[in-house]
Amino acid sequence: MTATIAPAATARDTGALRGYWRTFAALLARDLRVMRRHLLSFTARTVVQPVLNIFVFAVVLPSIGFGAGQAFAAGGQGQSFATILVPGLVASGIVIQGIFAVTTPLIMELSYTREIDDRVLAPVPVWTVGVEKIAFGAVQGLAAGLVVFPAVLLIHGPGEAPRVDFGNWPLLVAVLVLSSLLTSCLGLLIGTLLPPHQLSTVFAIFIVPMMMLGCVYYPWATLEPIRWLQVGVLVNPLVYVSEALRAALTPTVPHMSLAAVLAVLAVGTLVTGGLALWSFKRRLVG
Amino acid sequence: MADVAVETSDLKKTYTTSSGAIEAVTGLSLEVRRGELFGLLGPNGAGKSTTIGMLTTRIIPTGGTASVGGADVVRDPLTVKRRIGVVPQYNTLDRQLTVLENLEFRGRYAGLSARAARQRALDLLELFSLGPRAGAKVTEMSGGQAQRVMIARALMHHPEVLFLDEPTSGLDPQTRVNLWDVLRQMRAEGSTIVLSTHYMEEAESLCDRIAVIDHGTVLACGELAELKSQSGPETVLALTYDGEAEKIVGQVRQMDGVLRAEASGTSLRAFTRVPESILAALVLVGPDAGLSLIDVRIVRPSLETVFLTLTGREYRE
Numbered sequence: 001m002t003a004t005i006a007p008a009a010t011a012r013d014t015g016a017l018r019g020y021w022r023t024f025a026a027l028l029a030r031d032l033r034v035m036r037r038h039l040l041s042f043t044a045r046t047v048v049q050p051v052l053n054i055f056v057f058a059v060v061l062p063s064i065g066f067g068a069g070q071a072f073a074a075g076g077q078g079q080s081f082a083t084i085l086v087p088g089l090v091a092s093g094i095v096i097q098g099i100f101a102v103t104t105p106l107i108m109e110l111s112y113t114r115e116i117d118d119r120v121l122a123p124v125p126v127w128t129v130g131v132e133k134i135a136f137g138a139v140q141g142l143a144a145g146l147v148v149f150p151a152v153l154l155i156h157g158p159g160e161a162p163r164v165d166f167g168n169w170p171l172l173v174a175v176l177v178l179s180s181l182l183t184s185c186l187g188l189l190i191g192t193l194l195p196p197h198q199l200s201t202v203f204a205i206f207i208v209p210m211m212m213l214g215c216v217y218y219p220w221a222t223l224e225p226i227r228w229l230q231v232g233v234l235v236n237p238l239v240y241v242s243e244a245l246r247a248a249l250t251p252t253v254p255h256m257s258l259a260a261v262l263a264v265l266a267v268g269t270l271v272t273g274g275l276a277l278w279s280f281k282r283r284l285v286g
Numbered sequence: 287m288a289d290v291a292v293e294t295s296d297l298k299k300t301y302t303t304s305s306g307a308i309e310a311v312t313g314l315s316l317e318v319r320r321g322e323l324f325g326l327l328g329p330n331g332a333g334k335s336t337t338i339g340m341l342t343t344r345i346i347p348t349g350g351t352a353s354v355g356g357a358d359v360v361r362d363p364l365t366v367k368r369r370i371g372v373v374p375q376y377n378t379l380d381r382q383l384t385v386l387e388n389l390e391f392r393g394r395y396a397g398l399s400a401r402a403a404r405q406r407a408l409d410l411l412e413l414f415s416l417g418p419r420a421g422a423k424v425t426e427m428s429g430g431q432a433q434r435v436m437i438a439r440a441l442m443h444h445p446e447v448l449f450l451d452e453p454t455s456g457l458d459p460q461t462r463v464n465l466w467d468v469l470r471q472m473r474a475e476g477s478t479i480v481l482s483t484h485y486m487e488e489a490e491s492l493c494d495r496i497a498v499i500d501h502g503t504v505l506a507c508g509e510l511a512e513l514k515s516q517s518g519p520e521t522v523l524a525l526t527y528d529g530e531a532e533k534i535v536g537q538v539r540q541m542d543g544v545l546r547a548e549a550s551g552t553s554l555r556a557f558t559r560v561p562e563s564i565l566a567a568l569v570l571v572g573p574d575a576g577l578s579l580i581d582v583r584i585v586r587p588s589l590e591t592v593f594l595t596l597t598g599r600e601y602r603e
């Protein structure tokens with residue numbers, strides 16, 4: 001073996017942008033490889049909760065005579081409860097997976113193991129590593145949404161079939177992509193701000209309320225009688241994802257104005273993303 | 287100057303913490319030449335990791351400048367990152383990946399194609415006698431193996447300068463010596479290496495030049511022989527008593543053969559060139575003045591006497 005340790009005689013000089021792209025692609029390839037290894041647990045984690053939700057609300061309750069669905073008949077304009085739930089459960093699947101996909105590994109990498117240090121030594125600006133985390137989190141959020149979709153479409157009791165309209169698919173794609181990006185930005189922000197031992201606390205005080213009050217089980221408009229709650233839940237990002245998916249999938253169910261939700265999703269993504277990258281850099285360069 | 291690999295000038299870092307400011311590096315200047323194995327020697331908390339952090343773009347200095355191969359670490363961090371390989375003080379291997387993948391992905395992060403990265407990774411693993419461990423999980427590595435994987439990983443993109451932060455701390459003596467051989471071989475092949483250590487023995491036996499640092503500044507810098515001549519060929523007799531040594535230091539200074547003497551707390555240090563001829567008389571001084579002798583140490587001219595001379599304190603490893 002010859003002196004392969006010694007410095008290279010010729011330095012490769014690719015353009016700066018091409019160099020960034022190569023590094024970005026390598027970071028993404030690393031995350032994809034790790035994800036592939038955990039594909040089964042990823043799928044299980046993603047589908048169990050929405051499947052149980054749809055099972056209880058669209059199969060069990062109607063069958064045993066608790067008319068959860070009928071109770072919504074008025075507000076939901078005669079829709080089956082499953083029709084209300086499909087966009088909501090897809091939304092919560094995206095949001096919860098999108099956040100956890102980024103937050104959980106990041107907290108480990110930033111604290112006990114400092115594994116991320118080596119990636120930060122790549123010859124790219126530190127924010128590139130953060131942008132990759134956002135991109136990969138969005139991929140996982142999107143994948144989660146796509147896994148939840150068929151599950152919640154197919155499971156329902158007799159006469160409870162959801163009525164979902166895929167006609168406006170460009171809008172659907174836009175909503176799915178924006179929602180995934182927003183949630184992975186949120187994941188990055190939480191992951192950089194959170195002390196490692198607080199992960200379960202976050203689940204209890206942040207994710208569970210977000211889910212329960214995220215217009216997953218009811219359209220936002222039906223909260224009208226509880227005005228303070230209707231206003232209060234507007235801080236919850238899941239509300240906008242649920243409502244945007246309602247606008248795209250079940251346009252006959254009452255939903256927020258499309259322009260408004262899209263604007264909130266877009267601006268929210270930019271602001272959260274900016275904050276998250278700033279916070280990420282602050283954690284990595286002292 | 288073309289032959290300067292690393293340069294710092296009045297480099298400073300003050301950490302701001304909730305409990306106040308910590309001056310970790312307080313004006314550190316040094317120069318590492320191309321092709322040398324340079325040691326940063328200092329006790330725990332001296333500022334070694336902070337200095338290496340600044341040189342490797344991970345910590346932003348609060349004063350002064352630093353550059354690697356002429357590229358400024360603050361203004362041009364990307365050029366610096368392209369030129370350096372880093373082995374941090376703690377194991378930062380990617381636990382989700384195998385040994386081989388750790389190397390491959392480091393190469394790809396640095397811009398190598400997947401194929402080139404794989405080939406380079408296999409070559410390096412072979413070179414570091416890690417070939418059979420290529421597919422192993424990094425959590426299954428022993429301390430010495432993990433350290434070699436970290437070094438191999440740091441070399442993936444052919445860096446001009448390799449930084450190692452306390453690479454042998456926590457390793458058993460045999461593994462440490464093996465690692466020294468690896469570093470010596472790399473140096474022989476023309477690599478520039480900067481390593482920090484708190485082991486005097488490591489600096490003495492391994493490094494071409496040594497910067498002795500404490501409290502964030504360079505106390506002395508040069509080849510071992512130069513450093514030793516700075517403190518003279520003096521031996522230090524270090525005595526510890528059960529009471530204040532101050533009350534006998536005057537008397538010790540009057541003794542024949544004692545060049546200097548100083549006391550701090552219960553310890554007394556006498557600098558001499560003829561330790562054998564004064565030792566017998568010296569140990570009697572304390573008991574005569576009512577002090578019991580607890581410990582006597584003879585410190586021959588070495589980095590330790592350099593440190594003692596420069597700081598007036600014993601080196602705490």
Ligand SMILES: Nc1ncnc2c1ncn2[C@@H]1O[C@H](COP(=O)(O)OP(=O)(O)O)[C@@H](O)[C@H]1O
Pocket residue numbers: 286301302303308309310328329330331332333334335336337
């Ligand atoms: N992130 C940090 N925040 C605050 N103080 C720090 C930080 N890192 C190191 N220090 C302090 O700076 C000093 C130098 O530390 P360090 O550079 O790690 O020394 P060494 O590597 O020589 O042991 C120590 O007093 C240490 O406690």
Ligand SMILES: [Mg+2]
Pocket residue numbers: 334335336375451452
């Ligand atoms: Mg250190």
